[in-house]
Amino acid sequence: MRIFSALLRRDLAAFFLSITGYVIIASVTVLTSLSFVVLLTAFATRPFTAPVTEMFYSTYFFWLIVLLVAPVITMRLFALEKSSGTFETLMTTQVSDLQVVAAKFAAAIIFYMVAWLPMLACLSIVRHFTSQSGGLDAGTVGGMYLGIFLTGCLFLSLGCFASAISRSQMAAAMISFVLGVSLFSLSFLARLIPVTAQWQSQVLSCFGLFDQMDDFARGVVDARTTVFYVTATFFFLFLTLRVVESRRWK
Amino acid sequence: MIEVSNLTKCYAGRTAVNGVSFHVARGEIVGLLGPNGAGKSTTMRILSSFLPATSGTVRVAGFDVFYDSVEVRRRIGFMPENNPLYPEMRVREYLKFRARLKGLSGRRSRERVATVMEQCGLTDVSKRIIGQLSKGYRQRVGLADALVHEPELIILDEPTIGLDPHQIRSVRQLIKSLAGKHTVLISTHILPEAEMICSRMVIMFDGKILAADTPENLQKLMQGSSQTVAEIGASVAELNAAFSQLPGLEKFDVSASDGEFQRCALTPRDGCDLRPAIFALACERGWMLRELTRSRHSLEDIYVQVTKPNEEEES
Numbered sequence: 001m002r003i004f005s006a007l008l009r010r011d012l013a014a015f016f017l018s019i020t021g022y023v024i025i026a027s028v029t030v031l032t033s034l035s036f037v038v039l040l041t042a043f044a045t046r047p048f049t050a051p052v053t054e055m056f057y058s059t060y061f062f063w064l065i066v067l068l069v070a071p072v073i074t075m076r077l078f079a080l081e082k083s084s085g086t087f088e089t090l091m092t093t094q095v096s097d098l099q100v101v102a103a104k105f106a107a108a109i110i111f112y113m114v115a116w117l118p119m120l121a122c123l124s125i126v127r128h129f130t131s132q133s134g135g136l137d138a139g140t141v142g143g144m145y146l147g148i149f150l151t152g153c154l155f156l157s158l159g160c161f162a163s164a165i166s167r168s169q170m171a172a173a174m175i176s177f178v179l180g181v182s183l184f185s186l187s188f189l190a191r192l193i194p195v196t197a198q199w200q201s202q203v204l205s206c207f208g209l210f211d212q213m214d215d216f217a218r219g220v221v222d223a224r225t226t227v228f229y230v231t232a233t234f235f236f237l238f239l240t241l242r243v244v245e246s247r248r249w250k
Numbered sequence: 251m252i253e254v255s256n257l258t259k260c261y262a263g264r265t266a267v268n269g270v271s272f273h274v275a276r277g278e279i280v281g282l283l284g285p286n287g288a289g290k291s292t293t294m295r296i297l298s299s300f301l302p303a304t305s306g307t308v309r310v311a312g313f314d315v316f317y318d319s320v321e322v323r324r325r326i327g328f329m330p331e332n333n334p335l336y337p338e339m340r341v342r343e344y345l346k347f348r349a350r351l352k353g354l355s356g357r358r359s360r361e362r363v364a365t366v367m368e369q370c371g372l373t374d375v376s377k378r379i380i381g382q383l384s385k386g387y388r389q390r391v392g393l394a395d396a397l398v399h400e401p402e403l404i405i406l407d408e409p410t411i412g413l414d415p416h417q418i419r420s421v422r423q424l425i426k427s428l429a430g431k432h433t434v435l436i437s438t439h440i441l442p443e444a445e446m447i448c449s450r451m452v453i454m455f456d457g458k459i460l461a462a463d464t465p466e467n468l469q470k471l472m473q474g475s476s477q478t479v480a481e482i483g484a485s486v487a488e489l490n491a492a493f494s495q496l497p498g499l500e501k502f503d504v505s506a507s508d509g510e511f512q513r514c515a516l517t518p519r520d521g522c523d524l525r526p527a528i529f530a531l532a533c534e535r536g537w538m539l540r541e542l543t544r545s546r547h548s549l550e551d552i553y554v555q556v557t558k559p560n561e562e563e564e565s
Contacts, residue, residue: 003353006351013338017338084334086335088295089328089334092326093351093352094351094352095351247301248301248302249302
């Protein structure tokens with residue numbers, strides 16, 4: 001635990017001590033504000049019945065942020081350590097591979113959640129200036145953030161995996177971007193093809209990230225969706241761990 | 251402390267280390283010498299259990315580096331080649347982080363960090379950002395990191411590379427002061443450095459060990475080929491005639507120097523000292539003698555010397 005907390009602190013510090021961290025936070029803030037502007041323009045023209053959190057997400061800015069920011073956050077985790085050689089100093093101490101992977105992932109998800117905090121300000125502005133206080137209760141905001149957390153986990157674990165398999169940060173970012181976009185495209189497919197009893201369509205519906213996010217934004221937490229995200233995250237973290245271990249395979 | 255037997259490491263299509271065996275006793279300072287690509291760094295990476303060996307066994311303090319990797323890593327302080335550090339951290343912060351990683355408690359890590367910073371002369375720069383430090387200071391940070399948890403074995407890969415002479419001297423002093431208390435394995439390609447610091451040297455070339463002995467013994471081994479260089483003011487013909495009659499001379503080479511002087515490189519037979527004979531010769535013939543030196547061996551000569559039998563066998 002002592003080692004884990006030391007690793008976590010160092011990885012978090014790396015985000016907050018470097019300019020990249022602040023650039024990421026600033027970009028996320030700009031994009032959420034943009035979506036906020038789009039949303040307010042829409043509100044001004046016609047009335048909506050859906051909660052504001054759901055509207056927020058429906059502008060697609062959300063997915064743009066997830067797809068772009070996750071690779072940028074995770075690209076340096078392993079790739080930078082490998083290219084600068086610090087991976088060698090790190091792995092020749094008594095740390096276990098699991099501790100390293102867990103600490104890096106935890107640092108990434110914490111940073112990611114911090115980057116989403118400015119959205120709370122946007123929501124409170126909506127609450128202050130509109131009559132839509134009903135759509136902004138703790139449940140919908142909590143659901144929204146849980147959704148952000150779970151999608152974040154999935155996309156960041158993808159990014160961890162991409163970073164672990166490459167030595168170059170650029171390559172890591174590109175691989176995780178491609179993986180992320182593939183996953184994202186699957187949800188388009190899932191939306192296009194109606195859900196039937198066949199197992200193929202059942203499986204595909206699991207990848208319907210849009211519909212799942214819709215639910216979260218409405219404050220509906222579906223156990224199946226949660227299980228899907230958690231399992232997929234653990235799957236990619238497991239792959240990352242295997243990649244890190246593979247260095248010592250004979 | 252270290253027992254390496256039949257260590258082989260193959261990278262895809264290339265054998266970096268080929269059947270290497272050596273051992274290092276507790277408290278010794280051993281130098282791993284060799285040119286670039288000799289397999290020194292690979293050997294050190296395997297010793298620090300960063301890489302697995304293709305075959306052969308390596309034991310550190312009785313633990314196998316592959317099967318008891320954690321136990322081995324607990325006992326070593328490793329400074330890799332080029333000394334990688336986190337440039338955005340401050341010196342004290344970095345050392346503290348490393349101490350915590352190595353399992354030291356909060357209080358103990360504070361004490362140890364203060365001690366090693368004192369030991370490595372880092373107290374003045376404890377609050378500076380590592381990325382802004384000079385190479386010499388960064389090297390010392392790397393050393394301090396290797397020492398911070400008081401490991402039994404310290405492995406330093408080229409610790410003095412890229413330093414200025416002052417810094418090299420202080421790093422050497424520091425390494426020397428570790429003898430007895432810690433076992434130290436350092437790699438270098440500078441022979442005088444190894445001679446100065448190490449109680450024993452292991453010379454590697456092309457993935458194999460060519461020689462392993464104390465610096466004195468290796469020097470003796472080498473003396474057979476030590477050259478004497480003389481600059482004499484005489485004609486080439488005269489010199490050739492005189493040298494061909496000189497006893498104890500195996501080989502000579504006369505080349506023109508500036509003015510009337512000739513530069514003569516003389517190789518003795520059986521490692522005898524040719525200098526008195528040359529001086530006597532110059533006196534006898536009334537030649538002007540302006541330089542007379544016996545060359546000390548560079549590492550290059552040692553490689554040439556030790557690899558010579560193989561080349562002859564092949565040809």
